[in-house]
Amino acid sequence: MAFAELFTSVGSIIGSLVFIWAIFQQYFPFELRACFEKYSHRFVSFFYPYVQITFNEFTGEGFTRSEVYIAIQNYLTRNSSSEAKRLKADSMQSNQSLVLTMDDHEEIAEQYEGIKLWWSSGRIINKSQTISFHPATEDKRFFMLTFHRRYRDLIISQYLNHVLKEGKAIKVKNRQRKLFTNQDAQWSHVVFEHPATFKTLAMKPERKKEIMDDLIAFSQAEEFYKEIGRAWKRGYLLYGPPGTGKSTMIAAMANLLGYDIYDLELTSVKNNLELRRLLTEISSKSVVVIEDIDCSLDLTGQRTNKTEKGKKDIDKDPIKRMMMREISDTNPSEVTLSGLLNFIDGLWSACGGERLIVFTTNYVEKLDPALIRKGRMDKHIEMSFCGFEAFKVLAKNYLKIERHPLFSKIEKLISETAITPADVAEHLMPKAVSGDPRDCLESLIEALEELKEEEEERVKAEQNKKKEETC
Numbered sequence: 001m002a003f004a005e006l007f008t009s010v011g012s013i014i015g016s017l018v019f020i021w022a023i024f025q026q027y028f029p030f031e032l033r034a035c036f037e038k039y040s041h042r043f044v045s046f047f048y049p050y051v052q053i054t055f056n057e058f059t060g061e062g063f064t065r066s067e068v069y070i071a072i073q074n075y076l077t078r079n080s081s082s083e084a085k086r087l088k089a090d091s092m093q094s095n096q097s098l099v100l101t102m103d104d105h106e107e108i109a110e111q112y113e114g115i116k117l118w119w120s121s122g123r124i125i126n127k128s129q130t131i132s133f134h135p136a137t138e139d140k141r142f143f144m145l146t147f148h149r150r151y152r153d154l155i156i157s158q159y160l161n162h163v164l165k166e167g168k169a170i171k172v173k174n175r176q177r178k179l180f181t182n183q184d185a186q187w188s189h190v191v192f193e194h195p196a197t198f199k200t201l202a203m204k205p206e207r208k209k210e211i212m213d214d215l216i217a218f219s220q221a222e223e224f225y226k227e228i229g230r231a232w233k234r235g236y237l238l239y240g241p242p243g244t245g246k247s248t249m250i251a252a253m254a255n256l257l258g259y260d261i262y263d264l265e266l267t268s269v270k271n272n273l274e275l276r277r278l279l280t281e282i283s284s285k286s287v288v289v290i291e292d293i294d295c296s297l298d299l300t301g302q303r304t305n306k307t308e309k310g311k312k313d314i315d316k317d318p319i320k321r322m323m324m325r326e327i328s329d330t331n332p333s334e335v336t337l338s339g340l341l342n343f344i345d346g347l348w349s350a351c352g353g354e355r356l357i358v359f360t361t362n363y364v365e366k367l368d369p370a371l372i373r374k375g376r377m378d379k380h381i382e383m384s385f386c387g388f389e390a391f392k393v394l395a396k397n398y399l400k401i402e403r404h405p406l407f408s409k410i411e412k413l414i415s416e417t418a419i420t421p422a423d424v425a426e427h428l429m430p431k432a433v434s435g436d437p438r439d440c441l442e443s444l445i446e447a448l449e450e451l452k453e454e455e456e457e458r459v460k461a462e463q464n465k466k467k468e469e470t471c
């Protein structure tokens, strides 16, 4: 009963205020109203210790959305879903996943360095009946930040920068990423959706962590690179036998940092000039990849000798001669080692910033030392045969098991043989068909035993050969 009375009286007070306001709007001249609003604001702010900053969705006359508003919107997706009571669901164009942001007229609180502040979202509905070609400008959305005036300096100089930086980072993370390839002197792209991650990459955990830490440190080191006066880029050389996960690692790197991939096919780049032009079109936040660098171009001393020998063979054979002429007509690449070095660390390489350059090769010893010296290729990563730790990652990924009675046998065999993660993965694949991990593990054991026998026979044959030679 008491509640009902309270409601009625509160209702009637609000009703009277609205009525007085309507009369005031109707009968008092604009100047008087403006004056009243000005002094009432001053009066309120005298007692009200909080500062409010409004961030509008559209600024000035422009029809483009404010970057700051978008950054704040992204920033607020971090804790909107757990804090706000009414949420708006949007699908991100990039990965089709749902993104939850707080709905209009919602408020969430957050702590920054022990300071409490509040974000609220508002919308002013434009009641004008004019027809607009820019419907977005009709409803004016905004975010409002409220905090105690005592923290004014800290919030303005520090917190807002933090919000913008984080918001932009979230945007980058959620954007649709692309895989570019060069063709006819142009980059063309498809959506990059490789599922590889460092979690699914089979390698020693310590090594994996070291690489991840290195990548994350690089991505956060803009200031550091500026301070030491170096272009914000880092070179990685991935080397090892086929099937050890070099390409998979590149995909995992791009996924970890949210970068695009530019898969540069050097053999279809005509000359250094074209290489430079392609380079200037590469955006920041990207991984530039040159796979099988040893096969891409005639870049090393050893390869020159080899090609010269090959050339002699070709000269002797008319069919080969004809085929070679056709290839060199359609593929007249004149990119040189110095052109490539310029690409990696010349003046041109600095445009864009935040770039990883990754070379892969199966034969590191074939590469010209100038190409891979430290400073150019900052980190050399050997991708090797599958060890037991790497096997356990694969077993967890493919079979969803972390231990099994057959593991001890596999541990022994795997340490005595050279099997690639790709081959191990092949044996763990059929699980979907048989449904029993044991079948997969037994098939792997069989393969490992065969490999071991082959290896033993090879060693024996070599020993016999040596004995014969010494006799």
Ligand SMILES: Nc1ncnc2c1ncn2[C@@H]1O[C@H](COP(=O)(O)OP(=O)(O)OP(=O)(O)O)[C@@H](O)[C@H]1O
Pocket: 200, 201, 202, 203, 240, 241, 242, 243, 244, 245, 246, 247, 248, 249, 361, 362, 383, 421, 422, 423, 425
């Ligand atoms: N370390 C690894 N972790 C997880 N999967 C791997 C790993 N190595 C290889 N694989 C599996 O094997 C397949 C082939 O690997 P990948 O293409 O990465 O090898 P690569 O080292 O790039 O070989 P190549 O030298 O022939 O280019 C991948 O699709 C992946 O499924």
Ligand SMILES: [Mg+2]
Pocket: 246, 247, 248, 291, 360
């Ligand atoms: Mg590869």
